[in-house]
Amino acid sequence: MKIVSDKMPKVDVASILTAEEIAAINEFVHHYPHARAASLDSLKIVQKRNGWVDDAQVNAIANILDIPMTDMDGVATFFNRIYRQPVGRHVILICDSVACFLTGYEALSTELRSQLGIEYGQTTADGRFTLLPICCLGNCDKGPAVLIDEDTYGPVQPDEVAQLLELYA
Structure with missing residues (x-):
């Protein structure tokens, strides 16, 4: 069982996500009254590049959206089409x-x-x-x-x- 802390370590988002992913996430944020509403869209954007989303990427998204890591991890693990480990092509x-x-x-x-x-x-x-x-x-x-x-x-x-x-x- 993975333990996830509410404490969101600040990360250098640009070293984890591409500039295009960051821009796309920020674009989605502007479509919603609250940044947290862009959580699922943000995960999909990041998953599109590698086929799955790792812990560092989830943390980077949480930093961009300024929400707790546990909330972001909850979204990432709830939806069965967000893959949290490598998958095939x-x-x-x-x-x-x-x-x-x-x-x-x-x-x-x-x-x-x-x-x-x-x-x-x-x-x-x-x-x-x-x-x-x-x-x-x-x-x-x-x-x-x-x-x-x-x-x-x-x-x-x-x-x-x-x-x-x-x-x-």
């Missing part, structure tokens, strides 16, 4: 909701894990894919569904997995 989210479970989730999950050679939360050895479950993709009428990066697919049958993975070289 392509993130595969497989919906494990009741609707997808009833329409073939188990067979699809087995095939994905077999084809990728990994379990949930793992990344392929070549760094190409990370596989994660998600509680709902909002694609219930097309289950079982997967989201790869920003592309939603469904219904996906186990015999379509190899062809689907080839789209993401």
Whole structure:
């Protein structure tokens, strides 16, 4: 379990974030009456560069927004599409909701894990894919569904997995 302090160590933000990220975060701040409202947008801006957000980056964002590190860490860990550790070039989210479970989730999950050679939360050895479950993709009428990066697919049958993975070289 990670212990996060409310005390926000001041950091040289420019040594952690790019000038473009800082400018983009500051732009979002001006859209809201309170800087803290730009928390999620700020995390997305930073994640776009590396695919995930590390502790130093979360702290730098907290410094820019002038909010406690614990608040920023709370936002970063609450949202399941903000990644707090390295992920593959392509993130595969497989919906494990009741609707997808009833329409073939188990067979699809087995095939994905077999084809990728990994379990949930793992990344392929070549760094190409990370596989994660998600509680709902909002694609219930097309289950079982997967989201790869920003592309939603469904219904996906186990015999379509190899062809689907080839789209993401």
